[in-house]
Amino acid sequence: MSESASFDPPYLHPDYRxxxxxxxxxxxxxxxxxxxxxxxxxxxxxxxxAPTDSDLTRQHPGEPLGERIIITGRVLDGDGHAVxxxxxxxxxxxxxxxxxxxxxxxxxxxxxxxxxxGRCLTDxxxxxxxxxxxxxxxxxxxxxxxxxxxxxxxxLFGHELVSRLVTQMYFPxxxxxxxxxxxxxxxxxxxxxxxxxxxxxxxxxxxxxLGYSWDIVLRGRSATPMDA
Amino acid sequence: MADVPTPSQTVGPFFAFALxxxxxxQAADGAGPESVRxxxxxLDGADExxxxxxxxxxxxxxxxxxxxxxxxxxxxxxxxxPAIPGPNGALQAPHLNVIVFARxxxxxxxxxxxxxxEAAANAVDAVLQEVExxxxxxxxxxxxxxxxxxDVHLQGExxxxxxxx
Numbered sequence: 248m249s250e251s252a253s254f255d256p257p258y259l260h261p262d263y264r265x266x267x268x269x270x271x272x273x274x275x276x277x278x279x280x281x282x283x284x285x286x287x288x289x290x291x292x293x294x295x296x297a298p299t300d301s302d303l304t305r306q307h308p309g310e311p312l313g314e315r316i317i318i319t320g321r322v323l324d325g326d327g328h329a330v331x332x333x334x335x336x337x338x339x340x341x342x343x344x345x346x347x348x349x350x351x352x353x354x355x356x357x358x359x360x361x362x363x364x365g366r367c368l369t370d371x372x373x374x375x376x377x378x379x380x381x382x383x384x385x386x387x388x389x390x391x392x393x394x395x396x397x398x399x400x401x402x403l404f405g406h407e408l409v410s411r412l413v414t415q416m417y418f419p420x421x422x423x424x425x426x427x428x429x430x431x432x433x434x435x436x437x438x439x440x441x442x443x444x445x446x447x448x449x450x451x452x453x454x455x456x457l458g459y460s461w462d463i464v465l466r467g468r469s470a471t472p473m474d475a
Numbered sequence: 476m477a478d479v480p481t482p483s484q485t486v487g488p489f490f491a492f493a494l495x496x497x498x499x500x501q502a503a504d505g506a507g508p509e510s511v512r513x514x515x516x517x518l519d520g521a522d523e524x525x526x527x528x529x530x531x532x533x534x535x536x537x538x539x540x541x542x543x544x545x546x547x548x549x550x551x552x553x554x555x556x557p558a559i560p561g562p563n564g565a566l567q568a569p570h571l572n573v574i575v576f577a578r579x580x581x582x583x584x585x586x587x588x589x590x591x592x593e594a595a596a597n598a599v600d601a602v603l604q605e606v607e608x609x610x611x612x613x614x615x616x617x618x619x620x621x622x623x624x625x626d627v628h629l630q631g632e633x634x635x636x637x638x639x640x
Contacts, residue, residue, distance in 0.1 A: 254482040256581040263485075265579030268520040269629045275639035276605055281562040283585075283640040286533065286572055293538060294496055327478060338493030348489035350527070364493035400487060402494065408533060408572055409640055413583060415484040429484060432581050438482045466480045 254438025262428035264389050283409035283467070294334055294366070301367035303337075303379035311361035313342025313380030315456040318416070318444065321373040322403060324468045329373030330410075336402040337377055338364045344383030344397075353385050378456065384423055396423035396430065403465060410465040417443045418459070483582035488527045490576075495529075495542050501552040502537040513588065513616065513623045514550035517543050517575065520630030524548070528577040530627070532588075534570075535559070543577075555590065561601055568596035568603070575627055575637075584637045588625050589615045606636050 258270035304311055318337075322330040340346045340363060343355040347362050361380065369375050382397045398415040405411065417424060424430055424439075433439045441464075450458025486494075503510040513532075517525040524547025532539045534556045541549040558566040568589055575584040589597050597603055603611055613635045616623040627635050 252479045254479055256482065256484075258581060260581060263579070263581070265485075266581060267579075268523075269525065269577060269579035270581075271584065271634060271637055272520070272630050273610075273634050273636075275637045278602060278605065278638050278640055279562070280640045282602065282638075293498075293502075323478070325478060325480060336494060338490055340489075346489040347492045350491075351489055362492065400484075400490065400493075402486075408574075408585065411574060411583065412481060412483060413486050413576055414481055415487075429581070433482050438479075441479075441481050442484070463481045464478045 254433055254435050254441060256432035256434070260428065260432040262390075263432055266432075280409070283407065286408035294336075296334065296366045296368055300365055301375075301377050303339075303361065303363060303365045303377065305378075306362055307360040309360040311341065311358050311380050313358075313361075313383075315378070316381050317376065317378050317450050317452065317456050317458045318399065318461060319374065319376040319447075319450055319458070320444075320461040320463060322369050322375060322405070322463050322465065323373060324405065324410070324465055326468045328468070329369075329371075330405055330465060331369055331371045331373055333369050333373075333406075334366065334402075334404050335369060335375045336364075336366050337379075337399050339379065339382040339399045340385055342380045342383050344385035351385075355383070355385065381418065381457075384421075389428060394423050394426070396421040396427050401463065403463060405465040405467060407467050409467040412463070412465055414463075415442060416461050419443055419446055485578055485581050486529060486576040486583075488578040490529060491527075491542055495540060499540040500550060502532065502539040503552050503554040505552045507554065509554045510552060511555050511623055512550060512552050512621075513571075513625055514548065515625040515627060516547045517549060517577070517627045518547060518629065518631075519579075522628075522631060525577050525629070528575065530576070531574040533572040533574065537571075558596060563601060565599075565601060566596070568593050568600035570600075570602075573625075573627070575629075577629075580629075584629075584635075585639070586627065586635050586637050587614050588623075590623070591616055591618045602638075610634075610636050 444461035447460035
């Protein structure tokens with residue numbers, strides 16, 4: 248498979264209205280892959296990560312409302328190797344479909360016990376794990392009766408410039424997915440499928456939380472082990 | 476086994492409570508002689524400010540992140556990087572990698588910021604040579620009384636050059 252194989256959406260996707268004035272109109276200048284691979288990622292020690300940052304249900308005195316869930320998976324590179332010790336950031340709406348962000352004017356309640364932002368570092372085998380509540384769907388004004396399917400935003404770094412990824416994770420069986428121009432901007436159904444988590448009874452904790460499993464593949468590859 | 480990477484989706488409009496962090500705009504303390512302030516505006520195809528953008532600067536050990544304000548303005552404080560060799564072994568002109576996220580960008584954009592006081596190095600930089608001469612100015616910051624000014628135009632006459640691999 249070629250290094251450049253991609254399920255990415257195009258920049259311009261007029262069904263998603265905000266792309267029209269923001270997608271670059273000139274062709275991107277293509278550089279050989281190694282120019283990107285040659286730009287190693289920066290040190291992320293500056294972004295503070297506390298152990299409690301990965302449990303979004305325990306960031307306030309009380310418990311948030313909603314369906315408690317666990318989201319876990321592995322971060323892998325293009326060769327299928329684990330990406331250890333890399334920063335994963337997530338953010339999402341609350342169970343009612345409302346973001347804490349002051350720009351969100353959807354008339355659904357804020358939850359005083361839920362912010363909706365989390366961070367963690369992958370472990371030595373590339374595993375990440377978050378505890379949160381399932382986000383609600385919410386309306387937006389892209390087109391008449393437009394609703395975003397429930398989703399969690401993810402931001403990942405990996406080893407190098409080429410591996411930077413911001414994406415969204417969706418939930419299996421969500422009936423809004425076929426109507427969503429952001430998800431549907433991905434032309435290949437296999438690509439869209441890659442953004443849908445799997446309900447996982449193994450991750451599900453009895454009498455506590457439903458489990459979802461979602462692996463993430465970053466572009467590029469891990470550094471070749473140094474010769475001794 | 477090689478696998479196709481997970482596809483990209485937009486950062487959306489509502490990340491400001493999650494991604495910015497204290498001191499995130501400063502990769503340098505601002506006191507050292509090599510430290511430089513960079514400011515600019517993120518603009519759309521109607522030349523309107525993009526008030527819900529997020530930019531990141533990457534360069535070896537430096538990382539900084541700035542959301543745009545209602546005027547589309549962002550700023551960073553970084554150390555001016557040295558010339559580093561490219562994959563072909565030749566020295567590249569000092570530059571910063573800049574990544575742009577925004578609502579309406581289904582995938583982030585990657586560009587480079589070059590320094591206005593490096594005319595000789597810029598003239599032979601291998602990546603700048605890949606860019607049509609009349610568009611190179613979009614990658615070179617402007618010295619504005621000791622502050623470097625670098626606007627990012629997503630579209631239009633002065634559309635910034637963006638790179639892909």
